[in-house]
Amino acid sequence: xxxxxxxxxxxxxxxxxxxxxxxxxxxxxxxxxxxxxxxxxxxxxxxxxxxxxxxxxxxxxxxxxxxxxxxxxxxxxxxxxxxxxxxxxxxxxxxxxxxxxxxxxxxxxxxxxxxxxxxxxxxxxxxxxxxxxxxxxxxxxxxxxxxxxxxxxxxxxxxxxxxxxxxxxxxxxxxxxxxxxxxxxxxxxxxxxxxxxxxxxxxxxxxxxxxxxxxxxxxxxxxxxxxxxxxxxxxxxxxxxxxxxxxx
Amino acid sequence: xxxxxxxxxxxxxxxxxxxxxxxxxxxxxxxxxxxxxxxxxxxxxxxxxxxxxxxxxxxxxxxxxxxxxxxxxxxxxxxxxxxxxxxxxxxxxxxxxxxxxxxxxxxxxxxxxxxxxxxxxxxxxxxxxxxxxxxxxxxxxxxxxxxxxxxxxxxxxxxxxxxxxxxxxxxxxxxxxxxxxxxxxxxxxxxxxxxxxxxxxxxxxxxxxxxxxxxxxxxxxxxxxxxxxxxxxxxxxxxxxxxxxxxx
DNA sequence: ATTGACATTAACGTTGCGTAATACCTTATA
DNA sequence: TATAAGGTATTACGCAACGTTAATGTCAAT
Numbered sequence: 001x002x003x004x005x006x007x008x009x010x011x012x013x014x015x016x017x018x019x020x021x022x023x024x025x026x027x028x029x030x031x032x033x034x035x036x037x038x039x040x041x042x043x044x045x046x047x048x049x050x051x052x053x054x055x056x057x058x059x060x061x062x063x064x065x066x067x068x069x070x071x072x073x074x075x076x077x078x079x080x081x082x083x084x085x086x087x088x089x090x091x092x093x094x095x096x097x098x099x100x101x102x103x104x105x106x107x108x109x110x111x112x113x114x115x116x117x118x119x120x121x122x123x124x125x126x127x128x129x130x131x132x133x134x135x136x137x138x139x140x141x142x143x144x145x146x147x148x149x150x151x152x153x154x155x156x157x158x159x160x161x162x163x164x165x166x167x168x169x170x171x172x173x174x175x176x177x178x179x180x181x182x183x184x185x186x187x188x189x190x191x192x193x194x195x196x197x198x199x200x201x202x203x204x205x206x207x208x209x210x211x212x213x214x215x216x217x218x219x220x221x222x223x224x225x226x227x228x229x230x231x232x233x234x235x236x237x238x239x240x241x242x243x244x245x246x247x248x
Numbered sequence: 249x250x251x252x253x254x255x256x257x258x259x260x261x262x263x264x265x266x267x268x269x270x271x272x273x274x275x276x277x278x279x280x281x282x283x284x285x286x287x288x289x290x291x292x293x294x295x296x297x298x299x300x301x302x303x304x305x306x307x308x309x310x311x312x313x314x315x316x317x318x319x320x321x322x323x324x325x326x327x328x329x330x331x332x333x334x335x336x337x338x339x340x341x342x343x344x345x346x347x348x349x350x351x352x353x354x355x356x357x358x359x360x361x362x363x364x365x366x367x368x369x370x371x372x373x374x375x376x377x378x379x380x381x382x383x384x385x386x387x388x389x390x391x392x393x394x395x396x397x398x399x400x401x402x403x404x405x406x407x408x409x410x411x412x413x414x415x416x417x418x419x420x421x422x423x424x425x426x427x428x429x430x431x432x433x434x435x436x437x438x439x440x441x442x443x444x445x446x447x448x449x450x451x452x453x454x455x456x457x458x459x460x461x462x463x464x465x466x467x468x469x470x471x472x473x474x475x476x477x478x479x480x481x482x483x484x485x486x487x488x489x490x491x492x493x494x495x496x
Numbered sequence: 497a498t499t500g501a502c503a504t505t506a507a508c509g510t511t512g513c514g515t516a517a518t519a520c521c522t523t524a525t526a
Numbered sequence: 527t528a529t530a531a532g533g534t535a536t537t538a539c540g541c542a543a544c545g546t547t548a549a550t551g552t553c554a555a556t
Contacts, residue, residue: 084349101332201485
């Protein structure tokens, strides 16, 4: 009639370790033990174990369960009601957390849209106030070509473009404190030059130089770039000058 | 501009222990440390800390946060969505637990009604099979009187009665292993005698003795009393005999 | 007697810090 | 400038509920 740990464990669905643990903390001691120290559980032990698991499923900590099960004065109903309250609090917390996550994700998506737009606004020089200057510096076609290209791209392509753009500036941010002449910075500038040439049109070195100057003056652009690190625009502009000089 | 642990802790609202912990596990290391080992936090450190706390509030474990914080933004979105799923699962679990509790409490209330009824059934000797015997032993009136009394009581009164009844038997259960002659047991029997006299009718000592015998024979009664402890009926019956003998 | 299945105790690992205990560092005041 | 007072640093244990080896003992059957 009495059962050993393995049998009890399999029967009820707990681990033998759990049984030993419950014995250790005095939550459920087997009715008797053999001289060799084997734990022997009675039928009543099994019933108690069921009770314990019941309260455990409801989220009671073992200490509480110990009180509930063994002290008749401790009112089970009250304990259950208290636990109910706690559970409802937990649920409310979780609801809040879920809402926060939803908000955050929405916000992130919004930010991405925003920054993407801003990013392309920084690249899109057809905006009236700068159109004339750009024309003067670069000649007509290049600007038109650039804008047309962006507009013709699918959302996906724009995203991909945006990512490469982002990567380059993130890299540059790492060398924020380096000089414009440093190899590291120059390597990134070359990447940037190649990026523009690949995606838009072949810029002449002079045009590229002019672009650098424009960056410095265009607030939409500086604001955008400075997000990656303070002083980045200046570094970039200077580095572009150095780059052009080196190529000549 | 740099801040030491205390200042950061007060500013952000965490403990210095937490800051050291985060440093230990590599979640947030101060930008620099003095030669004496003092941690010095930069503004950027503060921003990161805010981020960490944000994710912590959403229930992320620190290990996860470590990954999330130092990874690009699209991973953050994925992590948030995953966490959302987990939170919803948790909420479902909690809902289940609450439902279980509600069911259990209802069930308990039902049980209480049940046992109350059974309790009074044990006291209610108008049941046909025992009516005659009771009449023979006690005479007619007493039984009628007792039953009439119970029926005339409000639910509230019945509950109160039930509680006193319960208390007495719980006390008796404590002395389960004592002899019927012991002072402790006799004191409880006197309480029981007084209880009956107060609430029903003045029993003569002989009637009280007869009641004790009846208990032993009536299965409804024994079953009820044995719930408080095995062998209680016999102890009680014997103790009632002793009580009566002592009074004579 | 040996073996294989089952049991035992001991002790570390996990999560996120709280809470000492003890010793060095910094700074303000005398 | 010495000293007191208050910060900070480094261990290291504690908590909850077991999981997980590791080393070793017991039981039952061959």
